[in-house]
Amino acid sequence: MLIRFNKPYGVLSQFTPEGRWHGLKDYIDLPGVYVAGRLDADSEGLLLLTDDGQQQARIAEPRFKMEKTYLVQVEGEPDEPALAQLRRGVMLNDGPTLLARAQRVECPADLWPRTPPIRERKNIPTAWIELVIREGRNRQVRRMTAAVGLPTLRLIRTAIGPYSLEGLTTGHWKEVPF
Known part of the structure; x- marks a missing residue:
């Protein structure tokens, strides 16, 4: 499974909120998916999530240069x-x-x-x-x-x-x- 998410400003690239920042759990309620790459809380836009570890590595790992x-x-x-x-x-x-x-x-x-x-x-x-x-x-x-x-x-x-x-x-x- 691959999820495209348009992350708003103020949301962390993790499910758990921290301090003033919201977590992904406020937007995505799917068990077993993980973020493929990061996007700072003060940045917006495309975040990919997947339940496939190999796909996560292909997206997030710098050596694949996506x-x-x-x-x-x-x-x-x-x-x-x-x-x-x-x-x-x-x-x-x-x-x-x-x-x-x-x-x-x-x-x-x-x-x-x-x-x-x-x-x-x-x-x-x-x-x-x-x-x-x-x-x-x-x-x-x-x-x-x-x-x-x-x-x-x-x-x-x-x-x-x-x-x-x-x-x-x-x-x-x-x-x-x-």
């Missing part, structure tokens, strides 16, 4: 040199990142509002970037955008390999064939 696609709202205006640096890889405190795909995109018309909303500063514009990576270090996308001078305000994972958020509203899940 592409992950993110929609990132950043503070500032991404210019071509910043995007090119993201594509080439940036140096983080735990070493350089692999090559990535990065492009500026428009905010999707069907994007749900985040609760709570992001902070907006009147004098600083925001923009959206689509970033595709093949690794999954702790808070990697946020650290990558910060390294090129574009702090992340909102982070939404839209796809993992062939699986996407298509047709899923925030807080809902659907079983899919694998």
Whole structure:
């Protein structure tokens, strides 16, 4: 069994809540499924769950290098040199990142509002970037955008390999064939 879940902001990638964060049990009541990969509580979007240990490893293990696609709202205006640096890889405190795909995109018309909303500063514009990576270090996308001078305000994972958020509203899940 494979489950696609559109994880809301404020939900951990585990079933048990901790502190101010909710757990998956508030949304998914299926015994025997486990998260394949992580998504921070302050990030939103696609989370995959499965009851198959081999499938979980194929999705979550960095050695399989399954592409992950993110929609990132950043503070500032991404210019071509910043995007090119993201594509080439940036140096983080735990070493350089692999090559990535990065492009500026428009905010999707069907994007749900985040609760709570992001902070907006009147004098600083925001923009959206689509970033595709093949690794999954702790808070990697946020650290990558910060390294090129574009702090992340909102982070939404839209796809993992062939699986996407298509047709899923925030807080809902659907079983899919694998």
